[in-house]
Amino acid sequence: DAGVIQSPRHEVTEMGQEVTLRCKPISGHDYLFWYRQTMMRGLELLIYFNNNVPIDDSGMPEDRFSAKMPNASFSTLKIQPSEPRDSAVYFCASSAVSLAGGSQQYFGPGTRLTVT
């Protein structure tokens, strides 16, 4: 398996522009997570899906952020309009359900977003 795939790996955009980050989870995984990582705030969970349904979006900073999962193999995180404070590395992760409760998440390589 190729692991979690994210695109683009790097994105540089101007303030006010729309940004779309993409993720392909590992085949067969039921959960998909979007994280944001910055030096100041560390690794923050933005939203996660179970079987393509958003379960918890309490980490989404504001209405400028939205995420979708139209099918089991694809998810997007959109920022519109983007602002300089959105500059961060965005990770997508996926995991499989565990009857024992809790299981490891597999992370993608991340998208480094720079908003100027």
Added chain:
Amino acid sequence: GESVGLHLPTLSVQEGDNSIINCAYSNSASDYFIWYKQESGKGPQFIIDIRSNMDKRQGQRVTVLLNKTVKHLSLQIAATQPGDSAVYFCAVSRGLTGGGNKLTFGTGTQLKVEL
């Protein structure tokens, strides 16, 4: 909610020595614990995990210890090598009592291996 913290933001060790990275969590209902390693420019990578019905688990050169009484876990790396230099995160979840596979991450400890 859950909060997870590491005791030291940076740890420097000599090559060949053992490393110990500590982590504290707040929610006694947490039942699944995991350590990740993150190298520069990469995503977090799984190292080892442990469930609440255990207090010790060993992998290749790594051991995780769990003390549920004081809500503390540690990662021990034996014979630390230059390739172990990275940021290490602990993460916890309470998969059996709620939250599904959601993990709460600590702030990370930067491990520096000196030659």
